[in-house]
Amino acid sequence: MSNESAGRIQLLQGTLDMLILRTLLFGPAHGHQIARHIQRTTDDLLQVEHGSLYPALHRLERRGWVAAKWERAGKDLKREFKYYRLTPAGRKQLVAEESRWKKLTGAVARIMWPAEES
Amino acid sequence: MRPRRASREQELDRELRAHLELEAEAQQDAGLPPEQARYAALRAFGNLTLTKEEVRRMWGWTIWDIFIQDFRYAWRILRKSPGFAATAILTLALGIGASTAVFTVVDSVVLRPLAYHDSGSLVVAWERVRFLGDEPVGPNPRHVDVWRKRATAFTALTVVRNMAMGLSVGGGHPRLVGTVLCLPNLFEILRVKPLLGRGFLPEDGVKGHDKVAILTYPLWQSLFYGDPGAIGKTIRIDDTPLEVIGVLPAGFHFPNANALRSFPSRQPKTGLPEPAVFFPVVLDVSQIEWNGNYGNWIALGRLKPGVGIRQAEAQLTAIQAQVLREMPTRRDPGALRASLEPMQEAVVGDSTTGLWLLMAAVMGLMLIACLNLANAQLGRALARRRDAAVRTALGAARGRLLWNALAENLVLAAVGGTAGVLVAVIGVTLFRRYSPVDLPRLAEVHVNVTVLLFALGLTLAASLLSGIWPALRLLSTDPQPLLQQNSSRALGSKPGHRLRTWLVGVQVFGCTVLLLVTGLFAKSLLHLLHQDKGFETEHVAVAEVKLPPKLYGAEQKRIAFIDAVLENLRAIPGVQAAGLVSAMPLEGESWIEFVQRVDRPNQEGPLVNARWVSPGYFEATRQKLVAGRFFEERDRNLNSVVLSEGEAKALWGSGNPIGHQVRVLGRTHTVIGVVADSRGTSLKSAPARMAYVHYHYRPPYTTFFLVRGTPGAEAFVSGMRQAVWKHAPDVTIARVKTLDAQLSDSLAPERFQTWVLTAFGIAALLLAMLGIYGVLSYSVAARKQEIGVRIALGATRGRVYALTFTEAGVPVLIGLAAGLIASLLAGRAIRSSLYGTDVVDAAVMLIVTGLFLVSAAAAAFVPARRASCVNPMDALRSE
Numbered sequence: 001m002s003n004e005s006a007g008r009i010q011l012l013q014g015t016l017d018m019l020i021l022r023t024l025l026f027g028p029a030h031g032h033q034i035a036r037h038i039q040r041t042t043d044d045l046l047q048v049e050h051g052s053l054y055p056a057l058h059r060l061e062r063r064g065w066v067a068a069k070w071e072r073a074g075k076d077l078k079r080e081f082k083y084y085r086l087t088p089a090g091r092k093q094l095v096a097e098e099s100r101w102k103k104l105t106g107a108v109a110r111i112m113w114p115a116e117e118s
Numbered sequence: 119m120r121p122r123r124a125s126r127e128q129e130l131d132r133e134l135r136a137h138l139e140l141e142a143e144a145q146q147d148a149g150l151p152p153e154q155a156r157y158a159a160l161r162a163f164g165n166l167t168l169t170k171e172e173v174r175r176m177w178g179w180t181i182w183d184i185f186i187q188d189f190r191y192a193w194r195i196l197r198k199s200p201g202f203a204a205t206a207i208l209t210l211a212l213g214i215g216a217s218t219a220v221f222t223v224v225d226s227v228v229l230r231p232l233a234y235h236d237s238g239s240l241v242v243a244w245e246r247v248r249f250l251g252d253e254p255v256g257p258n259p260r261h262v263d264v265w266r267k268r269a270t271a272f273t274a275l276t277v278v279r280n281m282a283m284g285l286s287v288g289g290g291h292p293r294l295v296g297t298v299l300c301l302p303n304l305f306e307i308l309r310v311k312p313l314l315g316r317g318f319l320p321e322d323g324v325k326g327h328d329k330v331a332i333l334t335y336p337l338w339q340s341l342f343y344g345d346p347g348a349i350g351k352t353i354r355i356d357d358t359p360l361e362v363i364g365v366l367p368a369g370f371h372f373p374n375a376n377a378l379r380s381f382p383s384r385q386p387k388t389g390l391p392e393p394a395v396f397f398p399v400v401l402d403v404s405q406i407e408w409n410g411n412y413g414n415w416i417a418l419g420r421l422k423p424g425v426g427i428r429q430a431e432a433q434l435t436a437i438q439a440q441v442l443r444e445m446p447t448r449r450d451p452g453a454l455r456a457s458l459e460p461m462q463e464a465v466v467g468d469s470t471t472g473l474w475l476l477m478a479a480v481m482g483l484m485l486i487a488c489l490n491l492a493n494a495q496l497g498r499a500l501a502r503r504r505d506a507a508v509r510t511a512l513g514a515a516r517g518r519l520l521w522n523a524l525a526e527n528l529v530l531a532a533v534g535g536t537a538g539v540l541v542a543v544i545g546v547t548l549f550r551r552y553s554p555v556d557l558p559r560l561a562e563v564h565v566n567v568t569v570l571l572f573a574l575g576l577t578l579a580a581s582l583l584s585g586i587w588p589a590l591r592l593l594s595t596d597p598q599p600l601l602q603q604n605s606s607r608a609l610g611s612k613p614g615h616r617l618r619t620w621l622v623g624v625q626v627f628g629c630t631v632l633l634l635v636t637g638l639f640a641k642s643l644l645h646l647l648h649q650d651k652g653f654e655t656e657h658v659a660v661a662e663v664k665l666p667p668k669l670y671g672a673e674q675k676r677i678a679f680i681d682a683v684l685e686n687l688r689a690i691p692g693v694q695a696a697g698l699v700s701a702m703p704l705e706g707e708s709w710i711e712f713v714q715r716v717d718r719p720n721q722e723g724p725l726v727n728a729r730w731v732s733p734g735y736f737e738a739t740r741q742k743l744v745a746g747r748f749f750e751e752r753d754r755n756l757n758s759v760v761l762s763e764g765e766a767k768a769l770w771g772s773g774n775p776i777g778h779q780v781r782v783l784g785r786t787h788t789v790i791g792v793v794a795d796s797r798g799t800s801l802k803s804a805p806a807r808m809a810y811v812h813y814h815y816r817p818p819y820t821t822f823f824l825v826r827g828t829p830g831a832e833a834f835v836s837g838m839r840q841a842v843w844k845h846a847p848d849v850t851i852a853r854v855k856t857l858d859a860q861l862s863d864s865l866a867p868e869r870f871q872t873w874v875l876t877a878f879g880i881a882a883l884l885l886a887m888l889g890i891y892g893v894l895s896y897s898v899a900a901r902k903q904e905i906g907v908r909i910a911l912g913a914t915r916g917r918v919y920a921l922t923f924t925e926a927g928v929p930v931l932i933g934l935a936a937g938l939i940a941s942l943l944a945g946r947a948i949r950s951s952l953y954g955t956d957v958v959d960a961a962v963m964l965i966v967t968g969l970f971l972v973s974a975a976a977a978a979f980v981p982a983r984r985a986s987c988v989n990p991m992d993a994l995r996s997e
């Protein structure tokens with residue numbers, strides 16, 4: 001995997017939380033799974049430094065939007081991973097962030113392409 | 119908190135490690151060799167350390183973490199100076215313990231409402247009668263009956279009467295209990311429901327239905343061992359059978375009338391046992407005379423909601439005017455009024471002032487403790503100024519620094535406070551068990567939530583008081599000059615030192631006053647104990663026996679009883695003398711009469727205490743005969759009287775009274791003897807004038823038998839009971855005790871006062887010693903270098919000792935001198951409580967001064983010794 005690829009997009013501030021919450025909507029996942037999922041779904045377009053995921057996860061946990069639990073997983077259930085799970089409050093937060101995001105992109109779009117709006 | 123944080127760190131490590139491993143495996147699956155895959159995973163992850171930092175920031179430094187961090191720091195610092203920590207904790211434990219204990223009593227006695235429902239609207243009603251001196255007096259029930267009919271300010275009014283009677287169950291001997299004769303509405307007014315059985319019904323006040331009784335919880339426990347089957351059982355009160363119909367709740371207490379605040383001071387204030395049996399009285403008011411029967415009953419009432427106490431009082435006074443107009447009387451009472459006082463005030467009464475005074479004293483002690491601690495902390499703060507300066511220079515937030523300094527005090531206070539609460543609990547328990555002071559509501563005294571909150575508040579206040587000042591000083595230092603200065607020279611600055619010295623001076627002052635006052639009280643008590651009493655208490659036992667009026671109404675029966683018991687008493691082996699007297703020794707003056715010389719009927723006769731005695735009484739008490747003879751058997755029908763020396767002098771001057779006749783108790787008596795004056799009524803007053811008559815004439819219902827003998831008075835106690843009951847099993851033996859015990863009990867308040875003061879004095883002395891020690895040891899530590907230089911320059915050990923002692927000597931001497939002067943003023947204030955002791959007492963002053971100087975020297979010795987042991991090389995090198 002190359003480290004400096006042109007065309008990769010820096011994540012907008014504040015969107016990482018939303019992406020994490022959205023990812024967890026599919027079910028509990030640990031940090032690595034979340035990172036991989038975001039990369040895979042966007043075809044490596046979004047540049048998410050794996051490290052930046054963890055402060056975000058711990059922040060979400062502290063706010064009560066996700067809950068964490070250590071569980072055994074992997075091939076022979078030998079290793080333990082910290083699985084994050086969406087809480088009801090997290091679900092609500094996701095809806096709120098989603099609508100905010102929609103509003104934001106809508107507003108940006110209206111400025112950028114005024115003609116298409118009619 | 120600490121393990122949680124550590125485990126959180128571990129968890130984070132695990133979580134990130136797992137991530138890196140997974141990523142490396144994924145890269146390996148993509149075809150990279152293991153080593154490279156690991157690097158690739160790290161690259162994809164970004165800055166690992168920064169990530170951890172970020173995560174930690176997400177966790178946030180909670181206030182709690184700061185608390186914990188500072189507490190841990192404080193704890194470490196304190197553990198490094200165990201001597202200081204122990205001193206501080208001991209000081210706080212003493213201060214908080216004493217204050218909390220006293221507050222417990224204040225809270226339970228003064229602050230807490232009485233344990234009746236809505237007790238705020240309960241009032242005690244008194245009558246004021248002109249010809250009785252207009253002072254509050256227990257009202258005439260007939261007047262109260264009129265009040266009940268006409269007054270609208272009360273939901274109800276009632277009258278009660280406290281008595282002491284003999285209670286027996288089955289065939290047992292009667293024992294003395296407190297009884298309350300009441301109207302059936304008493305418990306309705308108090309709003310108290312019985313725990314078992316029923317309350318009184320209006321029918322219980324009707325003749326023929328009135329033979330019922332309600333018991334208090336403790337009596338039920340001791341009589342029936344808590345058996346619910348007690349309801350319906352029969353008890354006998356002064357030989358009248360009563361059916362038990364109810365038991366009151368455990369927390370119920372009813373005051374004795376003579377313990378109420380406005381109870382006339384002329385009537386005896388003690389001697390009634392705690393009320394335990396309530397029974398209805400059939401009160402036919404038409405049988406009660408209109409102008410008389412004052413002072414036997416008390417009236418209780420409950421105000422209607424919204425009615426003020428003054429309003430109700432005005433209404434009663436108006437009714438009293440009507441009573442006066444309508445009264446068909448031979449003797450005019452002059453004027454009638456009424457006065458009300460809230461029941462709470464009536465019950466708590468005069469103890470309020472004393473308790474608040476005690477509270478003030480103990481808070482003063484607490485203040486000394488805090489000053490002491492502040493003092494020591496100030497020294498420590500100065501020693502840590504450089505440390506604080508470095509922190510400030512490095513950018514420590516001021517608030518954090520302040521909190522840091524306070525945390526140490528909070529730790530100290532928390533430990534000291536906990537120990538203090540323990541001290542308080544023990545103190546209160548001891549107080550309840552041993553308090554000789556007749557304190558109202560004593561049984562209700564216990565540590566509760568309010569008290570614990572008080573202790574908590576006190577602890578916080580103490581830590582703030584003793585910590586904030588040093589902490590602020592720490593903050594106000596400008597780091598710049600301090601950092602440039604050499605550490606040890608910056609210590610012990612002039613203003614700080616002057617301040618600490620002042621604090622020591624103030625403590626010495628307060629402590630001196632306290633010790634001097636204590637000394638005066640102690641001397642007064644010693645005087646009371648060792649003065650010439652005029653009689654001897656050793657080897658004497660006394661028994662109080664009450665004869666039920668129902669069985670002993672005839673004089674002949676009482677005389678027969680007394681004769682028989684005296685005979686039985688004299689038969690006890692070892693008894694040398696046995697006698698009868700009509701009043702308990704050392705229980706105040708009573709039965710006051712006029713005595714007149716028959717040959718001078720117009721001469722105003724002086725007042726005396728009349729006593730009915732038997733032959734053997736003077737021998738038992740060993741009073742000295744001045745002239746004539748004691749009573750003998752032949753005086754039975756001779757109308758003889760024995761006078762005290764003072765009385766004889768008042769009547770005859772230096773003449774010989776023997777053989778003369780006096781008129782006393784409505785009869786002419788011949789003086790057969792004169793005994794030396796004695797303090798038989800009270801050790802605290804001058805010998806009372808006495809007139810002793812033979813018991814054959816109007817024998818008393820309440821009798822006191824005295825025996826003197828060789829095996830010791832203790833041994834006679836059970837023998838006396840047998841001697842009484844052998845003749846008459848139906849009389850009530852109220853108490854049997856040694857005369858020594860009676861003497862000791864009569865001085866119980868003085869003894870208690872002296873003990874409390876002594877405890878305070880010792881505590882204050884200890885605190886002052888700790889204060890001196892604290893100041894000096896820090897001063898020595900701070901001046902270590904200077905002392906080192908002095909020693910290097912040739913100062914002898916003696917000079918170094920002198921240096922340290924002088925430092926403490928100035929504030930101690932000034933405080934001592936000021937204390938001696940102030941104690942003269944304090945002595946004037948307590949003069950009325952001192953007996954045979956001058957306010958300015960050279961011996962007491964000398965002892966206190968000596969004690970103080972020795973204590974101060976002892977406290978100063980340790981730091982002084984430390985100073986003299988300073989090695990000049992070390993002191994100079996440590997720069």
